[in-house]
Amino acid sequence: MNDLTLEIAQDVPALMRGLGQRARNAAAELAFAAPEAKRRALEAAAEAVMARLADILAANAKDMAFGRDKGLSAAMLDRLMLDADRLKGIVDGLRAVAAQDDPVGAVITEWDRPNGLHIQRVRTPLGVVGVIYESRPNVTADAGALCLKSGNAVILRGGSESFHSSGVLVDCLRAGLAAAGLPEDAVQLVPTRDRAAVRELLTMTEFVDVIVPRGGKGLVGLVQTEARVPVFAHLEGIxxxxxxxxxxxxxxxxxxxxxxxxxxxxxxxxxxxxxxxxxxxxxxxxxxxxxxxxxxxxxxxxxxxxxxxxxxxxxxxxxxxxxxxxxxxxxxxxxxxxxxxxxxxxxxxxxxxxxxxxxxxxxxxxxxxxxxxxxxxxxxxxxxxxFGMGGEIGIATGKMHARGPVGAEQLTSFKYLVTGNGTTRP
Amino acid sequence: MNDLTLEIAQDVPALMRGLGQRARNAAAELAFAAPEAKRRALEAAAEAVMARLADILAANAKDMAFGRDKGLSAAMLDRLMLDADRLKGIVDGLRAVAAQDDPVGAVITEWDRPNGLHIQRVRTPLGVVGVIYESRPNVTADAGALCLKSGNAVILRGGSESFHSSGVLVDCLRAGLAAAGLPEDAVQLVPTRDRAAVRELLTMTEFVDVIVPRGGKGLVGLVQTEARVPVFAHLEGIxxxxxxxxxxxxxxxxxxxxxxxxxxxxxxxxxxxxxxxxxxxxxxxxxxxxxxxxxxxxxxxxxxxxxxxxxxxxxxxxxxxxxxxxxxxxxxxxxxxxxxxxxxxxxxxxxxxxxxxxxxxxxxxxxxxxxxxxxxxxxxxxxxxxFGMGGEIGIATGKMHARGPVGAEQLTSFKYLVTGNGTTRP
The missing domain is CATH 3.40.309.10 (Aldehyde Dehydrogenase; Chain A, domain 2)
Incomplete structure (x- = not known):
């Protein structure tokens, strides 16, 4: 646990603001990345996962040992565990998201006004997405891939149990971004197990545009009381x-x-x-x-x-x-x-x-x-x-912005593009 | 100022929770009101405004006197002032919203899955909308009409200057609802000038689904620090x-x-x-x-x-x-x-x-x-x-849910309707 002690000694707010600033910068660039570049990044990430299977399994073994020491339940350990089959699922997921239509720039609707103005409503990324989740390392890949596809930078805060597994998966996603000439900081993992990082993520309104919490009642409660950043609520499934x-x-x-x-x-x-x-x-x-x-x-x-x-x-x-x-x-x-x-x-x-x-x-x-x-x-x-969304970053039970399974499309907003010919308002 | 003193003596939190509960009940009913009933309510409201022109002008004269006593600027007084022309604008606005397509229940998109499931994404109201605005009484009519059209109940909190004018306009909207057999409490005006009411509105998460603030920097700042309810941010227009x-x-x-x-x-x-x-x-x-x-x-x-x-x-x-x-x-x-x-x-x-x-x-x-x-x-x-939206409840400068001019459509969320034939997941 030496590395854990080291991590806690850090200045967590400064660390998180650094992550936030890098995410904000990467988001500005990723927002207008060519669809083909994002597709290449996702395919290169899938290849990186294939190439690093052994590393990922070794990292997961460390996490499993940590989880057993911590006394995780059999169900929790099962969620944490990676094997060749589950890694194939991760690779297939990355490729499925790569193959999807790019939502950014898509014209949602358009119309003409009697005065000659043409109005388009087109999709645009949200900016920076913060994802807070528990033990399942596959969320790292799904959330990273869907954010990348939708032109958003993402800050991932996985459960401390999946720290090593998620670390290697994030390395693969970043390698994919680099291979496609896109900013690696579009995908970042919070590099500490310190819980104070969650509180920072929930309140960094200048750097984070939306939080997606995936987890049990404890996390949801924390998010509801602490978050100043907008949240895609994910309550229980009754x-x-x-x-x-x-x-x-x-x-x-x-x-x-x-x-x-x-x-x-x-x-x-x-x-x-x-x-x-x-x-x-x-x-x-x-x-x-x-x-x-x-x-x-x-x-x-x-x-x-x-x-x-x-x-x-x-x-x-x-x-x-x-x-x-x-x-x-x-x-x-x-x-x-x-x-x-x-x-x-x-x-x-x-x-x-x-x-x-x-x-x-x-x-x-x-x-x-x-x-x-x-x-x-x-x-x-x-x-x-x-639902055919090629994965999900969560299931939203609230009604603001996103609802139900959240795929790449719901990780976007829109803007209006209005074209005139010197049109003035009477 | 006797009535003002009386108002302040009330228990504002209890008063606001009462409004919230009535709005919640009305929203549950309005959510599946027939499009034709909502159209009739809006047309009846327009007729009520026509029938009560003299009352509205008399109420507005009271507000103008109050505004002058308070030392409002000429620009503020101009925004507050109603005359026959502006009332015609309000009536036309109500009729324009009445004539619009009903957004609720509209199928946004639909698709089939290989397993035979048919999935539709259809529009559904948000629930209860809180609108906080300043002196312009026409916002009362616009916001009320757009919320009604979109199947939402609304709690209106106008500026204290427009208290009497807004009161009569709300009476007209409620008369329209009653004439169409819809719950009158779908449109309510906060019946006090006490500022504590704003704080309640911003934090009643159990009764209010979204706040639309329209106003200057003071209001926006208050909303940003106090709101626990989601907000359609409306910042400056630079x-x-x-x-x-x-x-x-x-x-x-x-x-x-x-x-x-x-x-x-x-x-x-x-x-x-x-x-x-x-x-x-x-x-x-x-x-x-x-x-x-x-x-x-x-x-x-x-x-x-x-x-x-x-x-x-x-x-x-x-x-x-x-x-x-x-x-x-x-x-x-x-x-x-x-x-x-x-x-x-x-x-x-x-x-x-x-x-x-x-x-x-x-x-x-x-x-x-x-x-x-x-x-x-x-x-x-x-x-x-x-933009052809027949009015707006505000212009959203944030990116969550609504953006740009907010008409009836953006006052909706959606739900998925999934139809199978005994379909089970392998």
Whole structure:
């Protein structure tokens, strides 16, 4: 831990301001980099990752040892761990982002005015993005790549557990930038594990344009109280699945099981099942039995406790994010009661209605205002890659600027370009 | 001033939370109001203004008397004053917003995924908008109408000077809502002149989704330090006009004069003129002379002080918003020097290049990142009405969410609607 002691001895505010100034300078240059140069940088970064597989695995072994010493849970260690397969995923991700259309300069809309002015609204980068995340080193590559694609400089502040792995991945991204003649400082990793760095990042309004926090409740709380820089809020994923009266039983079974059990630790996993009272004894019963058979603990309301294996739900089971093989389940009178439950307990992340009734689906889509509303699909699709964005920097649950999976496009703003012919205003 | 004393005696935080809760409830209902109902509400509001012309003028007379007692400047009193002509402008504005396309529910983009999922991104209201503004009562009508159109509830906090005028205008908007069967509390005016109300509005994150501040440096500063609610920043309009080498002399004369003198008190008025060195003795001289002849004080750099009537510019004339018959003027080596000057001293509001050279215009458009960049057009067009938005709630100089003139569309967020056929994630 010698290097950690050294790091803490540094002047963190000065260190962070230095990073901020370098990011600001790099952003000014990257903002009008040619799309081809950014594409080359991302491909060169992918090649660098391939070339440095052994270094990355060695760095990751150091991080894993540190994590074990620190007593990280098995789930946390799994998130931290890199192997050949996961590195291939990182390389594929970099190449997918490279191949995407460049959002910068794209004309979002344009129109003519009666006085002859032609107005275009075109995409422009945000500037400098700060990303604060926890243990997963692949976020380093995803966030770096998406910021680069969208012409933004990025300051990455990964969890202390992934410090070495992220360091080598950032080296690869910077090597890619250098190979394409772009400023390396467009991607920087905070070079200290000192927590004071997070506070600086959250308050450096002159150097950072937006913060993307990815992490648990502790991080989100810190960000909400401390941030002076705008934030793409990423709250919990308290995702609901509602089985409507007019629902196909086989589909319900398949989708609910997938939504809950495919992976329980992601924010798109279903946490609460709502069942229309008319189908409790038919579809509902079958789905609950299948969940229990699959090893899920079903915490049901009074109406469901008659079913074998159902555990009584407590008040605090509504609106709870388990991230585990547990689901809350409740019977509702009708679709409006389902909507009311979701409005009260949801986190505006993702909800799915299972129904063959178009009017019910339309009502669900119109009256709820989560970032993602689904019909006859698993909530586990709440993901930038699954949306076709080639990755995501996070899933925004707020409504300002970005919402849902945040890909390169949502890391841009826009400006108006107005062309006249000597046009003056009367 | 008896009513003022009474107001101050109230419990302002409780009063504001009451407003917030009513706005939140109204917003939930307004969010899925039929487009036709919102249109009817706006037309009924326009009719109510017509029917209550005498009341509005009487209320405005009270405000004018209060303003005179308070010693407001002639310019401030002019902004506060309503007459038949200005009221006609307000009525026309309400009707123009009524006639616009409804942004809510509009499909921004949609696509299919290889697994059969169909994804739509559709517009949804932001929720509750807080507008803090100064003396102009027409902002009451514009802001109220644009929020209503975009399905948002609004809490209006006008300047104390326009208290009575704004009160009657809000009554008209609420009458329109009632006539259309929509919740009246979708438009509320803060019913006290107590300044503590502003602080509450800026920090009620549970009830307010975004603040739009319109006003001078004092208000902007307060908002920047106090706001916990997201803000559409509206900084100064330090607008530049750059006369390029390849510029038509007659056009330069016409556009610069319009940009500076048409109205000096609006944020789109030009405040600084940059002239390419190659055309100083030709176009530059003519433009400077015309400005001086029009009564403008030209504060020039050393290279311009040889011209008759030019006043020497001081260091603090660069980057200054005069809002008056004054312009700073400087000779630049080339377009890159003009760009560098604007980057250093501009406020990212609006800049115009006057040139016949397409490459120069492209460089100006690409390398600058103001909300609005113009070619061969007057900066005075920086206005939501002139952009065809049927009004504006403000001009945003930040880059998060909204930018440039903020009309109904930019008062929306979006949500994703995903349709499958029992689709599960592998």
């Amino acid at each position: 995702c609901h699945v509602y089985i409507d009266r007019a629902c196909d039983p086989a589909m319900a079974l398949k989708v609910v099981l997938n939504a809950k059990t495919r992976r329980t630790g992601i924010c798109g996993a279903a946490e609460c099942l709502l069942i229309h009272r008319d189908v409790v004894d038919t579809i509902g019963q079958g789905v609950v039995r299948a969940l229990i058979d699959a090893g899920v603990e079903v915490r049901g309301d009074a109406a469901l406790q008659a079913l074998p294996g159902v555990v009584p739900a407590q008040d605090d089971d509504w609106g709870r994010e388990y991230l585990d093989m547990i689901i809350a389940a409740r019977v509702v009178e009708d679709i409006d009661a389902a909507i009311a439950h979701i409005r009260r307990y949801g986190s505006s992340h993702t909800e799915s209605i299972l129904t063959e009734d178009d009017a019910a689906a339309a009502r669900f889509f119109q009256r709820l205002d989560s970032a993602i509303l689904m019909r006859n699909a698993s909530t586990q699709f709440a993901d930038g890659g699954e | 607008c530049h006009v750059y006369i390029d080498r390849a510029c038509d002399p007659a056009m330069a004369l016409k556009v610069v004069l319009n940009a500076k003198t048409r109205r000096t008190g609006i944020c789109g008025a030009a405040e600084c003129l940059l002239i390419h060195r190659d055309v100083v003795d030709t176009i530059g001289q003519g433009v400077v002379r015309a400005l001086i002849d029009a009564g403008v004080e030209v504060r020039g750099d050393a290279a311009l002080q040889a011209l008759p009537g030019v006043v020497p510019a001081q260091d603090d004339d660069w980057g200054r918003e005069y809002l008056d018959m004054i312009i700073a003027a400087r000779v630049v080596e080339d377009i890159d020097a003009a760009i560098a000057h604007i980057r250093r001293y501009g406020s990212s509001h609006t800049e115009s290049i006057l040139t016949e050279d397409d490459a120069a215009a492209a460089r100006f458009f690409q390398r600058l990142d103001s909300a609005i960049l113009m070619r061969n057009a007057s900066t005075q067009f920086a206005d939501g009405g002139e």
